[in-house]
Amino acid sequence: MLQVRVLVREKSRNLRNRQIHSRHSYQWYSKWNRFCYGIFLQIQGATGSQIDVNSLFVLESKPIPTSQDGYTRRTFIRLNAPLDRDGRSYEPNDDLNSIQFTLKCTRLVDSVSKYFTVNVEIIDVNDNYPQILGSPRSISVNELTPVGVVIGEMVQLVTVMDKDTGLNGEFEFTIVQSDSSDLAQVISERRTSTVTMTIDVRDGDDLGPVFDYQGCFRVDNVCFNPTYTTDISPHSTASQLILRAAEDQSIIDSIKARDQDTLNARVQLSIVETLPPGYKDRFALYSSTNNGTLSSATVSQIKPIGPDDVNILKIIIKATELTNNRRFNRAVIDVHIRQSNISCSEKVINN
Numbered sequence: 113m114l115q116v117r118v119l120v121r122e123k124s125r126n127l128r129n130r131q132i133h134s135r136h137s138y139q140w141y142s143k144w145n146r147f148c149y150g151i152f153l154q155i156q157g158a159t160g161s162q163i164d165v166n167s168l169f170v171l172e173s174k175p176i177p178t179s180q181d182g183y184t185r186r187t188f189i190r191l192n193a194p195l196d197r198d199g200r201s202y203e204p205n206d207d208l209n210s211i212q213f214t215l216k217c218t219r220l221v222d223s224v225s226k227y228f229t230v231n232v233e234i235i236d237v238n239d240n241y242p243q244i245l246g247s248p249r250s251i252s253v254n255e256l257t258p259v260g261v262v263i264g265e266m267v268q269l270v271t272v273m274d275k276d277t278g279l280n281g282e283f284e285f286t287i288v289q290s291d292s293s294d295l296a297q298v299i300s301e302r303r304t305s306t307v308t309m310t311i312d313v314r315d316g317d318d319l320g321p322v323f324d325y326q327g328c329f330r331v332d333n334v335c336f337n338p339t340y341t342t343d344i345s346p347h348s349t350a351s352q353l354i355l356r357a358a359e360d361q362s363i364i365d366s367i368k369a370r371d372q373d374t375l376n377a378r379v380q381l382s383i384v385e386t387l388p389p390g391y392k393d394r395f396a397l398y399s400s401t402n403n404g405t406l407s408s409a410t411v412s413q414i415k416p417i418g419p420d421d422v423n424i425l426k427i428i429i430k431a432t433e434l435t436n437n438r439r440f441n442r443a444v445i446d447v448h449i450r451q452s453n454i455s456c457s458e459k460v461i462n463n
């Protein structure tokens with residue numbers, strides 16, 4: 113049994129002998145026409161196939177205007193319906209890569225028959241769009257992630273399938289802006305599918321705490337050089353300091369600090385030192401709020417300053433976020449100490 117190998121692209125509508133890609137097959141094809149002149153040709157179904165080859169292929173015999181090597185007619189196999197190589201699923205096991213059928217040639221004068229096996233190999237064309245299956249994942253990235261770090265591998269984030277095979281089934285990922293002309297250019301050149309992927313940028317711990325009060329001088333919506341003022345008596349004890357904003361002298365009920373990051377880290381307020389030093393133990397902080405969004409505290413004088421001490425001192429307040437980074441900020445309370453007339457009178461009497 114002789115064999116014929118024919119190549120045809122899927123979706124093609126015409127299949128003629130000029131599409132036989134083997135020179136040897138073409139010469140054999142001519143011998144077949146010589147043998148079959150004045151005979152009956154019949155396409156027989158492919159063994160074990162569910163394909164109706166007689167609906168896909170038909171035989172067409174045409175006379176040759178000028179006799180060539182004694183041949184007066186030539187028979188063609190014509191494709192009667194478009195072929196689709198791609199199966200219904202994305203798996204290759206249902207693809208139609210080739211069709212093999214038997215061609216029976218019977219000479220009418222003596223009923224002698226010959227059989228030819230015709231193998232039609234279907235060449236894939238790029239006629240399918242890549243399909244993105246399922247919902248894409250969202251990527252969460254910390255804003256402090258170093259440049260160059262892999263934040264996600266596409267094959268793990270989305271599943272892409274293409275029914276085409278070989279180079280036609282290969283694909284690549286490209287980042288395009290939805291409002292950019294690049295997207296239209298990509299789609300016009302190649303079959304393209306798009307999907308929107310969400311990248312959630314998480315706030316990193318890159319900003320420290322800030323003091324906040326009404327009336328302060330703000331830069332980038334943050335109190336710049338936070339400073340409070342107060343007046344005390346040198347003999348007072350267990351009294352809460354009445355604080356005022358240094359900028360406009362408005363009364364402030366308590367010292368407040370917050371984390372600038374959306375992490376809302378808890379903030380600890382403490383007295384670091386006094387200027388001049390040595391008066392830190394005369395004052396105490398009493399926390400009133402520490403809820404992760406805002407920390408506040410009041411300041412009280414717990415020991416007398418003394419009649420012969422300074423008239424002005426500064427209390428340094430430190431706000432420290434309770435994270436591994438321990439970022440902090442400082443504020444100042446300018447304390448004005450009122451002189452006592454009683455103490456002066458006592459000094460005169462004693463002298």
